[in-house]
Amino acid sequence: MYFKDVVKEKDNxxxxxxxxxxxxxxxxxxxxxxxxxxxxxxxxxMNKYIGLLITFILWITNYLFFVRKKEFLKYNFKKDKKxxxxxxxxxxxxxxxxxxxxxxxxxKIAQEKKLLPKVEKAHKRPSLEGKIRKWFKENF
Numbered sequence: 755m756y757f758k759d760v761v762k763e764k765d766n767x768x769x770x771x772x773x774x775x776x777x778x779x780x781x782x783x784x785x786x787x788x789x790x791x792x793x794x795x796x797x798x799x800m801n802k803y804i805g806l807l808i809t810f811i812l813w814i815t816n817y818l819f820f821v822r823k824k825e826f827l828k829y830n831f832k833k834d835k836k837x838x839x840x841x842x843x844x845x846x847x848x849x850x851x852x853x854x855x856x857x858x859x860x861x862k863i864a865q866e867k868k869l870l871p872k873v874e875k876a877h878k879r880p881s882l883e884g885k886i887r888k889w890f891k892e893n894f
Contacts, residue, residue, distance in 0.1 A: 768817075768821050769821075771821060772816050772817040772820075773813065775816055775821075776809065776812050776813040776816050777809075778848055779812055779816070780808065780809045780812055781849070781852050783808065783812070784805070784852070785848075785851050785852045785855050788855040788858075788859055789855055791859065792858055792859055792862060
């Protein structure tokens with residue numbers, strides 16, 4: 755309903771709408787990847803470049819097919835309190851599920867580290883600074 759008002763219609767609003775929608779979809783997608791990784795269904799190696807690439811592809815798809823052409827206006831969403839509460843509930847559930855799955859994976863990694871054999875630390879050689887301090891204390 756916000757975009758149907760002619761006064762409020764600007765390109766930067768459509769851009770920011772697509773970015774916020776893409777952010778939530780990306781968080782949901784990464785949560786699904788984390789669940790799959792937790793249950794060892796799929797081990798998906800994730801780094802910041804792959805994450806940025808996935809986010810960019812989702813944003814381009816969202817912007818080009820839904821936001822730029824204003825396809826989402828054809829779905830006749832009603833502006834009411836129920837819809838607002840549904841969006842707030844969706845945002846809360848998205849972040850809570852992401853945090854919960856992240857904690858599960860963190861605990862899994864901690865358990866795996868406990869099972870690995872510990873590597874003995876190599877003997878540290880004394881540093882030159884330590885030798886100089888020792889010499890200074892003995893001589894002065």
